[in-house]
Amino acid sequence: MATAIILIVIILICVFGVKSYLKRIRSGCCGGQGEPPVKKMRVKDKDKSHYLYHKKMNIYGMTCGQCAIRVENALNANEGVWAKVSLETSQADILLKKDMENSRLVDVVEKAGYTVLSIVNEK
Numbered sequence: 001m002a003t004a005i006i007l008i009v010i011i012l013i014c015v016f017g018v019k020s021y022l023k024r025i026r027s028g029c030c031g032g033q034g035e036p037p038v039k040k041m042r043v044k045d046k047d048k049s050h051y052l053y054h055k056k057m058n059i060y061g062m063t064c065g066q067c068a069i070r071v072e073n074a075l076n077a078n079e080g081v082w083a084k085v086s087l088e089t090s091q092a093d094i095l096l097k098k099d100m101e102n103s104r105l106v107d108v109v110e111k112a113g114y115t116v117l118s119i120v121n122e123k
Contacts, residue, residue, distance in 0.1 A: 038066050041073040043082045051082060051095035054122035057105065059090050061114040074112040075105070 062068050068087040075083035080097035094105065106116045 038069045038073065040069055041076045043076055045097075046082070048095065051080075051097055053096035053099050055094045055096065055102075055105070056120045056122055057092040057094060057109070058117040058119075059085070059092060059109060059114050060117050062087055062090055067114070070112050071109055071114055074108050078108065 059071060062071060062085075065087055068085040071092060072083050072085040075081050075085075075092060075094060078100075081100070082095040083092050085092045092109075102119045105119060109116050
């Protein structure tokens with residue numbers, strides 16, 4: 001009898017664990033409470049020759065694809081900015097039409113809830 005009860009408890013724990021895991025896969029760790037997934041903001045101008053400045057930003061705190069999209073959208077919401085964010089490298093590759101103060105870019109990312117570790121001017 002005790003073995004059956006323990007077995008039922010273990011099965012219930014496994015069912016809830018698998019259910020939680022599937023939910024996290026579908027929506028990412030940030031959108032797990034019924035929030036719809038964040039959609040990527042489209043950049044209007046994708047002609048790289050229009051962007052004269054290039055910066056790389058190292059970011060701390062991104063834990064899933066939804067985090068990366070949030071950071072990318074926050075940066076791309078600024079006029080003349082085209083950013084691509086990689087969760088794997090925790091970096092943002094930022095193209096700019098006009099030079100922008102690093103402090104302004106840091107503010108944008110921090111308002112999105114993440115920490116900027118460094119910014120390197122590439123060009």
